[in-house]
Each structure stands twice: as structure tokens, then as C-alpha cells.
Amino acid sequence: MTSNDTLERLAQVIESRKGADPDASYVARLFHKGLDAILKKVGEEATETVMAAKDGDPKKIVYEVADLWFHSMVALAAFDLRPADVLAELERREGLSGLQEFAQRSQRKEGAQ
Numbered sequence: 836m837t838s839n840d841t842l843e844r845l846a847q848v849i850e851s852r853k854g855a856d857p858d859a860s861y862v863a864r865l866f867h868k869g870l871d872a873i874l875k876k877v878g879e880e881a882t883e884t885v886m887a888a889k890d891g892d893p894k895k896i897v898y899e900v901a902d903l904w905f906h907s908m909v910a911l912a913a914f915d916l917r918p919a920d921v922l923a924e925l926e927r928r929e930g931l932s933g934l935q936e937f938a939q940r941s942q943r944k945e946g947a948q
């Protein structure tokens with residue numbers, strides 16, 4: 836079993852919660868509350884990840900990043916996007932140095948001016 840399978844399985848569960856009973860499911864409740872509530876959770880979990888990293892406790896960091904990934908996946912689902920879309924973008928970037936990509940972006944900006 837690969838980690839891609841885990842993400843895809845979770846994405847399917849998240850998708851199945853659209854329109855489900857908000858009293859029976861946390862994800863259904865988030866969808867029911869709407870995009871602002873979902874994005875608020877993403878922001879909170881990002882902050883909690885930073886705090887865990889500042890504490891330097893590896894277990895806490897993994898726990899908070901799991902919360903962040905999970906809520907980010909709910910946000911993706913709100914836009915009918917899937918983990919495969921993000922993985923495809925990461926694959927596209929594979930082997931392209933961040934510095935190289937930044938230089939290309941700067942050149943494009945200069946060309947546009």
C-alpha cells in the first residue's frame with residue numbers, strides 16, 4: 836500500500852461526505868458550514884504546525900501536519916480538486932531547483948513589463 840493510496844482513500848471519504856448529515860460526520864459538518872469555516876481550520880492548523888515546530892517535539896509536529904493535510908484536503912475537495920492534482924504539480928516540479936524556478940519567474944515578470 837502506498838501513501839498515495841492513503842490520500843486517495845481519504846479523498847474518497849471526504850467526497851462522500853458532501854451533502855451527508857452534519858450531525859453524523861465532522862467533514863459533512865465542515866462542508867455544511869461552508870468555505871470560510873474550512874479555510875479557518877486550514878489557517879488554525881497551519882498555526883498549530885508552526886507552534887509544534889517551535890516546540891521541536893517530533894510527535895506533535897507529525898500530529899499537527901496530519902491535521903493540516905487533512906483540512907487542506909477538505910479545502911481541495913470544496914473546489915472539486917483531489918490529492919492527485921497536487922501530486923501532479925509536485926511531479927511537474929521534480930528536478931527543477933526552487934532557485935531556477937524563481938529565476939524563470941522573475942524573467943517572465945520582466946518580459947511582461
Ligand SMILES: N=c1c2ncn([C@@H]3O[C@H](COP(=O)(O)OP(=O)(O)OP(=O)(O)O)[C@@H](O)[C@H]3O)c2ncn1[C@@H]1O[C@H](COP(=O)(O)O)[C@@H](O)[C@H]1O
Pocket residue numbers: 845848849852859860861862863901902905
Ligand atoms: N483525518 C481526519 C481528521 N483529522 C482531524 N480531524 C478532526 O478535526 C477536528 C478539529 O481538530 P482541532 O485540532 O481543531 O481540535 P478541536 O477538537 O477543535 O480542539 P482544539 O485542538 O481546538 O483543542 C477534530 O475534531 C479532529 O477529530 C479529523 N476528522 C476526520 N478525519 C478523517 O476523515 C474521515 C471522515 O470523518 P467524518 O466525516 O467525521 O466521518 C475519518 O474517517 C478520518 O479518516
